């Protein structure tokens with residue numbers, strides 16, 4: 001059975017239900033997927049771990065006014081349509097370069113959260129008085145890392161170039177997801193269906209890049225029902241905010257299965273920051289799938305750098321810890337030469353990653369829910385995993401897991 005069929009795409013795993021009730025399940029015990037026998041001994045040690053993780057994951061290290069679009073940014077969006085496109089790029093490039101550099105989160109790699117997970121586990125085995133032990137693998141079927149390709153389609157031109165990129169991806173054995181703004185330009189839904197029939201996935205890229213969705217709570221409440229209704233009509237279960245503007249509590253109230261509006265680190269977005277995570281995590285009832293590679297637009301237009309060396313370096317770094325390589329590529333910028341060739345080079349590079357799980361975002365979200373609800377026990381005959389979807393899961397010794405080593 002294919003993995004997509006084996007995993008429930010929706011459903012309320014215990015952990016997801018807990019988070020609806022306001023209990024985070026981003027705690028270290030759940031993250032590592034540890035044996036139930038260890039639960040009591042580690043309970044007290046585990047208790048603060050969710051708050052520590054959430055400090056990174058929900059960007060609590062930022063001041064409250066930095067966890068939402070700034071008033072300057074809201075003013076920019078009010079006049080954005082009056083500024084010619086070329087001048088917009090120049091202005092953006094200037095402001096991004098002039099922005100005060102912050103030491104945290106580092107870019108392109110920020111290891112603070114993985115360092116915390118690792119340090120927690122080392123202390124955990126010390127408390128237990130053991131040298132080693134099993135945990136549930138981060139990825140299904142023994143895969144060692146995860147590769148997810150996503151696209152935001154910013155314009156009709158981007159839509160026209162989708163099939164070229166899709167053809168390339170298929171040639172190298174990948175399928176990707178495409179996020180579409182639902183009220184910005186006429187969408188070719190027949191093309192969407194053709195790509196869906198080939199195995200590609202579609203998500204909602206908000207309504208429009210007009211900055212309104214997260215401008216104020218009133219705007220959000222006025223627009224969210226229309227966004228959800230359009231997404232339902234077209235069977236779109238994933239969300240990425242236009243320009244990755246975000247207000248975490250509002251995003252988690254949306255009716256989607258997963259969100260992908262956070263980066264692990266991105267100081268170059270209009271709302272800079274990052275969750276520091278190279279793994280999925282829970283954001284309310286949704287699974288958050290942070291993008292973990294620098295955006296093509298950022299590298300090509302804002303920083304004027306060759307994307308390939310930066311993507312390769314970051315992808316290697318993530319794979320070395322068994323994390324999730326999640327790319328965000330725009331057909332608008334990478335759908336034609338020379339950047340189409342650059343993207344093909346990157347696909348070739350990724351195709352060589354052995355034991356990587358090449359997955360669609362909906363599959364990863366379903367897996368992360370499933371994994372959090374599984375129960376690992378270790379008996380005389382070794383580890384055993386119970387729960388819905390357990391046949392996809394495997395247990396590995398911590399000493400054989402790159403993140404622990």
Ligand SMILES: [Zn+2]
Nearest residue numbers: 152154242243
């Ligand atoms: Zn966009």
